[in-house]
Amino acid sequence: MGTYRRTLIDQISGFRLGYEGSQDYDLVLRLTEKTDKIFHIPKILYHWRIHSASTASGAMAKPYAYEAAIRSIKDALQRRGEAGQVIEHSQFPGRFTIRYEIRQAGLISIIILAKYPSHLKHCLQSIFTRTTYSNYEVIAVTHSGNESELFDIFSDWQNQHPERFRSRLLEGSSNDSSIKNFAATQAKGEYLLFLSESTEIITSDWLEAMVEQAQRPSVGAVGALLLYPDNSIQHAGVVLGVQGVASHSHRHFPKGAPGYFGQLVTANNYSAVTGACLMCRRDVFDRAGGFDEQLSIAYNDVDLCLKMLQQGYRNVHLPYVELYHYNSENQEYNDSRAASLLQQRWQEHIQSDPCYSSHLTREAEDYGIRINSNTLIEVLTVNYFESSLSDLIWGFSIDSIQLGASYKNFLLFRGWVLGKWSPVTAIEIVRDRQVIHSIPINNLRPDIKRLYPDVPKAERSGFMRLVGVANMPTITQLSLRAALENEARLPLGHLQIRLGVE
Secondary structure, three states: OOOOOHHHHHHOOOOOOOOOOOHHHHHHHHHOOOOOOOOOOOOOOOOOOOOOOOHHHOOOOOHHHHHHHHHHHHHHHHHHOOOEEEEEOOOOOOOEEEEEOOOOOOOEEEEEEOOOHHHHHHHHHHHHHHOOOOOEEEEEEEEOOOOHHHHHHHHHHHHHOOOOEEEEEEOOOOOHHHHHHHHHHHOOOOEEEEEOOOEEEOOOOHHHHHHHHHOOOOEEEEEEEEEOOOOEEEEOOEEEOOOOOEEEOOOOOEOOOOOHHHOOOOOEEEOEOOOOEEEEEHHHHHHHOOOOOOOOOOOHHHHHHHHHHHOOOEEEEEEEEEEEEOOHHHHOOOOHHHHHHHHHHOHHHHHOOOOOOOOEOOOOOOOOEOOOOOEEEEEEEEEEOHHHHOOOEEEEEEOOOOOOOEEEOEEEEEEEEEEOOOOEEEEEEEEOOEEEEEEEOOEOOHHHHHHOOOOOOHHHOEEEEEEEOOOOOOEEEEEEEEEEOOOOEEEEEEEEEEEEEO
16 A cells, blocks of 8 residues: 655656556656655555455465566666666565676775684684685774784784785774774775674675675665574664664574565665674765764664664665674673663664564564563572483573563573583473473583583583563463483473563
């Protein structure tokens, strides 16, 4: 359903023959070239009828509609003077990607804030061995007081790639935003790419794909799909106002899932993208004023993206650019001062993210329907069997759920488990003898590594998952068990909760 000004419709000559099935899509593509005064009414005004010949009934009901959609997109690219290839998703018909032609392969400066030698080494290895884009440089920057081993790594990569790799030291500052801003002044590139040292490149043409978007005059920040080591999603764009100030879209969805209305298989606009992999043009970065040094770590990326949004740019997430992000659970900082500053500065955006429906939940990252009433969760009993399992596991703990505590809408299962005779691969949550959640064991736990330095799996013995309680009985018992690599199961304990409405 759409309402259009008659003069605009007359100006573009209305619907066109030959685009049946996607005639409304073609109309809107042409209309948006004549005006940017477009408004979405956040009310349910229309229900889409479904019949056997309607596209609502299935993807193959009107296959010609997708052919017409491709023609509409190609026409739009030609009108707008943007050369590119339109690619339909092989598994999800009607979902399209545009791979834009790179007008000029400008220099990309990859800026990495270096803190941990093992992370940096792995990241650099993936960049230099997998990247197909030829015109790039890497700048690793750190501050005084970091480990001397970092400087050995700097020297090693400088010797291997003297034409590409540089390192810089910023004396007297451990402020992440200050260090990144300093690195930007040292960069030679037309494009700046801020990259976490905890990432590993998966997609070999990642730089090509990001430049394709970053070169466009309307685009500010470009982000990538970041995956946990178990191939579930860590970041697919940032949504404002979810679980506080901002949170990641589609977190913990499996890789390959289409996501909400295909957002995990198509490029989409988001208010922000994570600074763990963020590309922009240098002129856009400078115009936005760089990273705000009042925000040392948390939310400096969100603030930068919102400044770009304020300048009239659009931020884009590309799900076909994939990287692993290894210690991302430990890098999701909870900084109340930074959150308060962001709330004051961007209150309107946080209350109503322009890239997120007002009908969707603010409590979780799964694009569920927003429910106005809140479910209160009271933890009645907690029983763990750790002592009786001492021959089988080194230890087990859930850090986030306390006896007698109350929670709202969700339970956060965050903790660690370490097997002795067989590695633990997942924590299973069981209700009425059915596994309702399987939480992979892959999060970094340096504290457990310090407790068990000689146990190989100790460093990645952590787990975390936000579990909803919708449709559970008022009194519910949840059992916990460990899934072992040898396919055995170990009971770890159980907890009983009582649900009520606020």
